[in-house]
Amino acid sequence: MAARDYGQYSGITRAMELVGERWALLIVRDLLVGPRRYGELAAGLHRIPSNILAARLKELQAAGVIRRAPRSRVIVYELTPYGRELEPVVLALGAWGFKAMDEPREEQLITAESMTMDLRSAFRPRTALELPTTSYAGRFGAVDLLIRVDGDELDVTPGGDASGSGLGGVGPVDLAFAAGPGIRRLITGELEAGQAIETGVVEVLGGRGELLDRFASTFRVAA
Structure with missing residues (x-):
């Protein structure tokens, strides 16, 4: 069951149910760079609460977007082939958002x-x-x-x-x-x-x- 149900039968609606929760697409963004350990994801998304990170990872796994994989005696998170299909979507969003960027805040x-x-x-x-x-x-x-x-x-x-x-x-x-x-x-x-x-x-x-x-x-x- 998706974390949020919008009550509409639509491809875009379903996509939002799968990756539209706060922080979800940023987790996908970072995993598009490469597999990451839990601590690396937390460090890269320094404001994400640990319970939210754990919840998003669980939801993305349940949706088939990411998976846990053993690497050199540690567990990393990586995108599945289905998850990697989000790459052009994330890049297009990045280019679109770039146009609206202003001066950065100090934090x-x-x-x-x-x-x-x-x-x-x-x-x-x-x-x-x-x-x-x-x-x-x-x-x-x-x-x-x-x-x-x-x-x-x-x-x-x-x-x-x-x-x-x-x-x-x-x-x-x-x-x-x-x-x-x-x-x-x-x-x-x-x-x-x-x-x-x-x-x-x-x-x-x-x-x-x-x-x-x-x-x-x-x-x-x-x-």
Whole structure:
């Protein structure tokens, strides 16, 4: 039985009954990045009460959206194939919500999972196909990510190195930069790459600074 019954016979209604409860889609978002232990989910969703997290995980399992799986002597939560079908829905919601974002409140955090999915939401594969393979080391607040674009393929890996040397064993990146929440102004096209650097929204830490324009072309959500 769904946690909430809207009393309508409709595909959208049924979807809302399965994943429309508070926090449910954010759990799905984080699991789209990869399997997570209970504690990792709790840390990534730092405001979620433990009883609500436990309840949502139980409901999502009952709906066939996620499952528990043993990994190296620990239990992780991962999406089922049915759950992974939510990926284009989550990415579309992310792109839609990006347009309505304002300045962050002081208590709002950027997590590796949230930034990874924001980048995936803004990724323009058709544009990327026309550009050379490029790797970026991005520092977003306290989150470091290695971002590699190869044709229409995007790979985002936690880690990155602000010196521009990339992750261990990966080799140097083409551009290393740091940015706070103001990066959204570059992604929505409110700022051009040169303006973002001049105004301090983005700080070039290594590599070729002119490649920020390529980054802005590759990750763009029209405001």
